[in-house]
Amino acid sequence: MPDTETSIVILINRNGMGEADPALQQKLLQTYLALLIEGPSLPAVIGFYGEGVRLVAADSPVLAPLRSLEAKGVRLVACSTCLNYYNLLDQVQVGIAGGMPDIIEAQWRAGKVITL
Numbered sequence: 001m002p003d004t005e006t007s008i009v010i011l012i013n014r015n016g017m018g019e020a021d022p023a024l025q026q027k028l029l030q031t032y033l034a035l036l037i038e039g040p041s042l043p044a045v046i047g048f049y050g051e052g053v054r055l056v057a058a059d060s061p062v063l064a065p066l067r068s069l070e071a072k073g074v075r076l077v078a079c080s081t082c083l084n085y086y087n088l089l090d091q092v093q094v095g096i097a098g099g100m101p102d103i104i105e106a107q108w109r110a111g112k113v114i115t116l
Helices: 022-038 050-056 063-071 080-085 100-109
Strands: 008-012 045-048 075-079 096-098 112-115
Touching: 008 050, 008 100, 022 063, 045 050, 045 100, 050 063, 050 075, 050 080, 063 075, 075 080, 075 100, 080 096, 096 100
Parallel strands: 008 045, 008 112, 045 075, 075 096
Antiparallel strands: none
């Protein structure tokens, strides 16, 4: 189970991080996740929706760090509506295909919600 003083949920709604060139967005997210793995605390849940669901699918550049986070007890939840929209449901490589109710529940239980 993640070591956190207060339950933290991270929401990712883009295929990367920040407003930048797509390659830079993915580089920033790779760095963020690597530092998160090395840090003393982890989020309880990372939720993916919108373009963010691409990050849990085949060919994602961040599958390795996401697998590491999941192995450390972080729950990864990807919006199934979004996965269906992008025809990615059968390409999920990490986490679970959940629904918006799963993401809402995680938000309600969280002491803090961070959107990247």
